Each structure stands twice: as C-alpha cells, then as structure tokens.
Amino acid sequence: MKNFNYHLAKDSKEASKLSSSNSAFLAGGMTTIPSMKLGLASYKDLIDIKNIKKLSGIKVSGKSVTIGATTKHVEVANSKEVKKAIPSLANLAEGIGDPQVRNRGTIGGSVANNDPSADYPSACIALNATIHTNDRKIEASKFFKGMFETALKKGELIEAIEFQIPEKSSYQKHPNPASRYAVVGVYVAKHKKDINVAVTGAKPCVYNDKDLSKALSNSFSSSSIQNMELDSSDMNSDIHASAEYRASLVVTQAKKAVDAC
C-alpha cells in the first residue's frame, strides 16, 4: 500500500479543514483499506473521524431513527431501539459481511461509498432517509447518483442518516454466498403516504422500482406482483448472475419482503 499521512480529527470542522482533492475520510476502513491495498484507490491524506463523538450513536424519535455516521453495523444490529422502531433495519445490519466487518464497518462509510451491491443504500431509499452532512441535508432520492457516486462534494462529511419509521417494512436479499454482498436485495417499506421498493445489486446504482411500488400501492400483497416481468436491459450481468436472472430475483425478493411485512 502506498504511503499516506494519517490524521486523527477531533471534530467535523477539523476533518473538513484537513480534507483536499486527494484525501479520504476513514471510519471503519472496511472498503477504504482493501481498495488502497489493491491499488484501486490512493490518497495523500487519510482523515480518521472515529474520535468525533457527535458522529456516533442512535436516536429514536416518534417519526424517525437517526444513526450517526460512525455507528458500526454491529451496534445497529444489536440496538434495542432500532429493533423496536424499524426491525428490518437491524436485520439488514445483521446480514452485512461477516462479524469482523460488522465490528468495524460503519453506516456512513457504506452510504458514502455507494457500492452497487451494498445493503444500506436500499434502506435509505426505502425509508425516505435524509442524509445529514456537515453542510446540508440531502434526501436519499437525490443522494445516490450512480455506481460509487453520490451527491457528496469534496470534503463534505456525512454526520448522520435519518430514517423515517414506516408502518411496515422488510429487507430480503439473495446474498453472494462468499462475500454476503447482495446479488439482489429488495427493501419494501409501506409508509402512510407511499410504498417504496428499493432495489440494490440489480443495476449500477440502487433505485426505487416504480412498477413494483405502483402494483403494491393498488394492493399490498405478494399476489399483486406475482407475474410481473421487469425489463432487464439495464441490469447488471456478471459471473454471479445474468441480467435476466437478476430481474427475476427482484420480483422474487420483493414478494418475500411483502410476505414478511
């Protein structure tokens, strides 16, 4: 791994000040460090944000669950408050990677990285999340821009993610058996006013499947989407699954999610 300067920031202001066009924020490092070791990424400065107290922790109000950016997957998975308010979100966290990844990896890191097969971006879309940064608040629907691309500007730091508590929800994924990344994952959330069907793994970027959500808005039952066939022309195709298989999996996982709601 190429050398870099390691900095330990004491607050968001300092972290932001230290950042440059050639830096990255370091939280759990579960993607950043392997990427740097493989030479897929290199930075002049790594800015460790784990000591910024304000960035960690879980707060539940009547309508939302707000999770600090450096909160680890294991903390979300084990949180009694999250289990009570949005059980599907704790369940999603429990299914990420392996125990060692969950002990270190953070929600902010996962969301900022926007891996096309990551779990958390689907939760953001399904649960009408708001991404709080050190500069502004961004709606999830405007945050995920494309493969590994987000609306974050250089030096902009995610501080917390606020999820709207749904009436019912479930996340169902077909994991890659080795990495546990989603070949396809579908997060269905029924809110008072709308139904979201957030899909990860199928396309270059997480998306809300309008056809499925429309069908479910008419009748919230798995039979209403039973025979749907999705257009696979813009879906991912790789050694793990063809585009056609992914299109079929989206419907299968969506049905499972609706049944589990």
Add this chain to the structure above:
Amino acid sequence: MRKVTLEINGNKVEKEVQDNTLLSTFLRDHLNLTGTHIGCDTSQCGACVVHVNGNSLKSCTALAADIDGSKVTTIEGLATNGKMHPMQEAFKKLHGLQCGFCTPGMVMSAVDLLQKNKKPSDTEIRDWLEGNICRCTGYQNIVAAVKEAATKM
C-alpha cells in the same frame, strides 16, 4: 512515522510505525508475533483475526495507527501459564484443523463468538465463522470443536 502505544497480550508496547503500517504487519514484522497469519491479505479469509478491545477484527484491514491506545489479544495471548485455552484444546482434541494455516483466525473468531453467545447452535457457529475460510477440513470438526469448547468455557 508516528508512535503508537498498545497493550498486546497484557504487555505495554510502544513503537514507531509508518502511517500505512497494517496491524497484521505490525504484529508479525515488528513484534515477531507470527501466530497471526496473513492468508488472502484482502480481508476475506480471516487467518489474521485478532481481538481489539475484546472484539474480533481482521488485522490485515486495520492500520496500526488507527488502533493506537487499544488492547490487542493475539493467538499467542490465549494460553495461560503454558496451558492451552479451552478453544485451542478443543481444536486439538477434535481435529479442527489439518494444515493449520487458518487455525489462529478460526480460534480467535470462535473465542469472540463464545464471549457473546455462550451456547451457540450449529447454524449460529457457521454463520459466525462466515469470515473465516478453511480449505482442508470441510468445517465439520471446526464446528464440533467450538461446541466442545462451549461446554468448557
């Protein structure tokens, strides 16, 4: 370069490291604690698992600088007064290894499991060991060893 201060297997260690020194490199090359193995070096195989502040972590995917001030336990820190830890004993007794390369990571990961779940089921053991890859045993005896250790810990 920067100075890091860690407690490793109960001993205080102060060393100068490069900013990009990985914890696995630090343990093996700087402290000669070669029980921690490096297998894939891409955070998949789990041969490098150690405990940091009581939780298991893949040491090939953490910077020494990042864990400054922490308590680290490696496989060398499990035995007490020359007596094997119950998990090591169970792996030996039930043939939970063949070539032994993955074993330090398996043992460290399994000890962390039993700290959090005293009586895990077979499924829970297999789920927990998701991040530890063994190419010899087919896992049967590893699972049996973890169950045996659970009765002794």
